[in-house]
Amino acid sequence: MPQAKPRPNVVLILADNLGWGELGCYGGGAIRGAPTPRIDALAAQGTRFLNFNVESDCVPTRSALMTGRHPVRTGAMQSVPAGLPQGIIPWERTLAEAFSAQGYATAMYGKWHLGDKEGRYPKDKGFDEWYGIPRTTNETMFFNAVGFDPEVVEVPHVMEGRKGHPAEKRELYDLEMRRRIDENLTQRSCNFIGSHAGKTPFFLYVPLTQLHFPTIPHRDFEGRTGKGDFADSLVEMDARVGQILDAVEDHGIAGNTVFIFASDNGPEYRRPWRGSAGIWAGTYHTAMEGALRVPLIVRWPGKVPAGRQTNEIVHVVDLFPTLARIAGLEVPTDRPIDGVDQSALLLGQAEKSAREGFVYYIKTELRAAKWRDWKMHFVWEVEPNAGPNHLETPYVFNVVQDPKEETDVNTTQGWVRGPIRHMVNNFQASLKAHPPIPPGAPDDYTPSYDMAAIPNPNARGGGTP
Template sequence: MSKDPNRPNIVLILADNLGWGELGCYGGGALRGASTPRIDNFATEGLLLHNFNVESDCVPTRSALMTGRHPIRTGCLQSVPAGFPQGLTLWEKTLPECLREEGYATAHHGKWHLGDIPGRYPSDRGFDEWFGIPRTTDESQFTSAIGFDAEVAELPYIMQGTAGQPSTEVCVYDLEKRRLIDEMLVEKSKNWLSRKASAKAPFFLYHPLVHLHFPTLPHPDFERSTGNGEFADSMVEMDFRVGQLLDHIDDIGVRENTVVIFASDNGPEFRPPYRGTAGPWSGTYHTAMEGSLRVPFIIRWPGKVPQNVTSNEMVHITDIFTTAIAIAGATKPKDRPIDGIDQVRFFQSPTVEKSEREGFLFYLKDDLRAIKWRHWKLHLIWEPKVNQSSGKLESPYLFNTLRDPKEEGDILAYNTWVLQPMMKLRAAFQKSLAEDPARIKPMT
């Protein structure tokens, strides 16, 4: 394990479709029928962000995290079925690839969703080893679906692999394994962390949970534990699994030199009965509403990040790529535009420093849907709920997210000055996009 403060270990835990309003420390917890004491306590040990932003879907967010680049650059625009080209091209350089160059050991245990063919599995993209699912968890319903035909549709598998070797199938991913998988993933991560604790090299563990993605089904040990249904039971299990990882970090003696980040990849699910909540924000994932963009984020870095602090400063998922590289003393790619901003200074002094991010453009697939700048939000296409788009707006809608968190009252007519900085932001990004080597000459 690394004891060098200039090369801290990094553990990144990513929940799946955990809405802003679910956890107790974000105003949910018991109000949602499921207390989350472990994550709530973890939030008091570091910095909690209220304005941490992600992309629209599982694949776009994970690609942005792994590359520091918006998915409109990388082509990772949406989740697609098995058997279709998907994931990161070999030209994109990933976070674990950058960290490995600095001597970090790397592991991935969980949901990948950035490539499901040889050459694009996690162990091909910078991770020393991996265990989990290559795509998404709703595929666990396949084998019990009426009329499912394995001759025309691919079976979903839990897989594993090590760098330099082909990834292999472990078992079919069905509804039984859906209930067990987060337990399996935690055991894999605990085992790996124990092995790395006796080594001298620093480590990077990426642990993307399966909870709370639909079907949101709890482990049998947690079934009926809340009396409030399977979603609440799954929330309690997720909190417990995060606690297991935090306890193990303590048990192996690496807490003081380990940065732990907990976040979510997307806003809440919109499909009943697994529908989640974004708290004070409107919308779910697959929209450009704040409920899609804003998700939980907590960082603990003993002695570096102050305890029990919250902030409404803006941070984006691409920033985690750049920030993790800075924490590790690694080098980010210089041959392509990187959208992520180094937030180390802000994270270390959140009551004094401001985030260096003032805004970003939000695309949903190929469409520029919205622009965020400071506390202002401009919608170019209006879709407050999934599949309820009114199309491109001749006169865009403008909201102030401080005064109008649910984005209910358009105030563009009284604040047209805001278009100036927003259009400058758009022009600069689109110029960069036009000059991006990955788009001028796509790399395989």
């Protein structure tokens, strides 16, 4: 009898606040003072997605990635300080839990940002082991802040946890540790690959901390480019990705490993660490194209076409059902799943995306909807905190003809308002039928859904009458 094909390993690296215009293979690199040869080579060996879309910032994107659901459904919509209810509730089923249920070894090394108490840590949500931070990197600046009082604010730590055991605090997460953490995450990732290569299929999730502010590099990379801390940090990130790639190669498993590199949202906007969205306008925390559209590169030798690029729409929620199809995982059927299976597009079996568009919320407010080549803005805010302008007549932009979103085409291309409105109405009907989990819901909160009705409004054809 023929032997069953071995299940593929999956390595998923998620950069933090890496804009579309930073990497060499997306038009940045040397232009940004920071060549990125390892990630550029990865793009040449796999498929580069030019229209990969995410949520507005760190928490909602990570929630969408882990659940395949838009964060307006999960209640995980924003970063909040330590000690306040946050993240996804235990009822949510994560991508890591789906891998674990199929016998995969699972590990996460990096930034979680989806819960900071027992029951909500990564080791409670499908990962066999975790080392990293429960919240975010700007907490490293607390120690040097004027009047900082550790008696009233939880002191940030790097943490470690294993499934079935309490998480433990390790190093203080101060500015010096901020410089060192990605080195630690990378080393642990390489060790994990070595311990499982050729033995057990594995899912390795590495949400790095670069390029989140404060964007400062490891001391070994300090001054490397001569272009400042931001460029040095970008070079460090490229090198860390290269180290993980080398571990996959050195252990002879590249041919059976799906290697994914992506970013969680558009570029950092806080000066002096301002990032770049390339040809697009805007940064994260907005509905501009520079917030939505970020790098995604996938390599799987012999399966994912090499040297290919596609401008078809893909959304971060699609990664769950797509990886489920590839790895033989089960997608939950007792709740709305917004992601669609993009394996045919990924494997070169289809030229078109399985979706035509998606809705875009910031917290609970519908800000925009993107469909084919167009985007409709219901609320206009180009810079974070500039003040949202709720539009009586929504703007419509053709983002192929007008990547900066400067020329409203309501008059000349107004026909697109129909299918966009249908897509929005379908999604809102789904929210009504399946009420969202409220932010800050307790651990024992359990939604009650009738799954009889509403199809995924984001799937191809979902926006049409």
